[in-house]
Amino acid sequence: MALRTEEEYKEGLKDGRKVYMLGNSVEDVTEDPYIKVGVETAAFDFKMGHDPEMKALAVMKDRETGEEISSYFDIPDRPEAVKERFNLVNTACSYAGGAIPFVKDVGTDLLNALLALSGMLDDKTYRDRIISYRDYCARKDLSMAGAVTDTKGDRSKSPSEQESPDYYLRIVDESDDEIVVSGTKAHITASAYCDEVIVIPTRNLTENEKEYAVAFAIPLNTPGILQVCRPNFRYENKYLFPRPEPHKAHVESLLVFDNVRIPKERVFMNGEWQFAQALAYAFTAFHRFTAVSYKIPIIERMAGMGMLIADANGIEKASHVKEIFVNMIKYVETTKALAQAAIAKPENFFNTGYYVADRLTANIAKLYFASNFHEYVRNIQDLCGGLLVTQPTYQDWQNPELRPYLEKSLGGANGYTAEERLKLMSYAHHIIASDFHGYHETLTIHAEGSFAAQKMMMGLEASIDMYKDLARKSIGSNVK
Ligand SMILES: Cc1cc2nc3c(=O)[nH]c(=O)nc-3n(C[C@H](O)[C@H](O)[C@H](O)COP(=O)(O)OP(=O)(O)OC[C@H]3O[C@@H](n4cnc5c(N)ncnc54)[C@H](O)[C@@H]3O)c2cc1C
Structure with a gap:
């Protein structure tokens, strides 16, 4: 599949996801007056790939298939990759008029971290799953939010010591082919208008906290996922003088997982508490x-x-x-x-x-x-x-x-x-x-x-x- 256009990206968000704004369920995130700010900011990611002036930076060839993919999916397996990534992120922010589109940045940082960790774990199953997930996202040109921060309750206590088990996301059930997770992640940027979310633990864990040692990726319209967004400012603000570059910013969500089923091929950590940190x-x-x-x-x-x-x-x-x-x-x-x-x-x-x-x-x-x-x-x-x-x-x-x-x-x-x-x-x-x-x-x-x-x-x-x-x-x- 070729790189998506901004229209295709927006169309993909009309997928029955459960998103709330100001207490009301949002039918279409691309039209909500508050969330639209984020959608339009994110859309620059998809404009870049089709802009002849940006293409050299924003687009690369898939190493296996040769098809065009977003440069965000570059594998940083050489020192120069660091500078190239800087140029990409920095230029994308300028391109979007001083706001980062941010719908692949955090996701690919997480993919790179997961790949690096799978190397440290020397675990082929996880490694294969992460690579195959990365290829899937790159070839479908998907956007990915990153959910790391838990709500954390009492900061002086670890997950197993908290009053509510939902202060940290955890595995609540497991079968041969899936795990089931519950809990809440906080302040998740752009998840209301990303296709997927990648989840990892936020802190060190102890042996009796294995169920909190969980990493996975899942589409954001998966049953059991609910998002509570906070209004930042409306896309149209009649107080302000209009500008050729409309105001841009992102919207964060409280991302609730209520018994969400994750197929095993999307699970990248399952109980390895020693490696959470x-x-x-x-x-x-x-x-x-x-x-x-x-x-x-x-x-x-x-x-x-x-x-x-x-x-x-x-x-x-x-x-x-x-x-x-x-x-x-x-x-x-x-x-x-x-x-x-x-x-x-x-x-x-x-x-x-x-x-x-x-x-x-x-x-x-x-x-x-x-x-x-x-x-x-x-x-x-x-x-x-x-x-x-x-x-x-x-x-x-x-x-x-x-x-x-x-x-x-x-x-x-x-x-x-x-x-x-x-x-x-x-x-x-x-x-x-x-x-x-x-x-x-x-x-x-x-x-x-x-x-x-x-x-x-x-x-x-x-x-x-x-x-x-x-x-x-x-x-x-x-x-x-
Ligand atoms: C706009 C915005 C966007 C964000 N986007 C994302 C995102 O996309 N994905 C994501 O995963 N996260 C995201 N974050 C979360 C961000 O990483 C956290 O806000 C940050 O790590 C701080 O965590 P916290 O908000 O829970 O604050 P706290 O951790 O509660 O920090 C408040 C204060 O408490 C102190 N503190 C915390 N724990 C302890 C302790 N155990 N002992 C002593 N002092 C302590 C801190 O140093 C700080 O001074 C975002 C945050 C913001 C504000």
């Missing part, structure tokens, strides 16, 4: 770098937006504004430099033959990006002035009685008419002062792992002995 770790090795790759086009655009606002307000030459520019440039360019440093040292992940970006640097990049984001936004908010949150809406602008007043009072500097200035402020409002912005700030901290997760990885990956040895040499110490 290794699988979650392998996933982060791939996925944290994906995060860094797609953030860059977003913060580059935000820097440009802040600089245009300074122009529109006539403050671009003021010394404190130049200092803000320098801080913004430092933030963007340091994040980019860290991403490049992570690419420059690809690692053969635990000698599995699968390559990841340098794990220490990729984690530092994500931590640097996330822990400085709020300050970055604060700087841009400072440049905007109060109009960022008090500006008249697009409906006001369209009212012929009001427009003359707005025209004569809200123009700016450097040729910015009231309309141009309000257009810019309306965009800025959405990006750094709206409900969406609150969502985005939180996403920046938690999505792809919160601060502590990166710090833990840095502690594991850093050459602490090397640092100590240098200091020992300086004082002539032999104490180990």
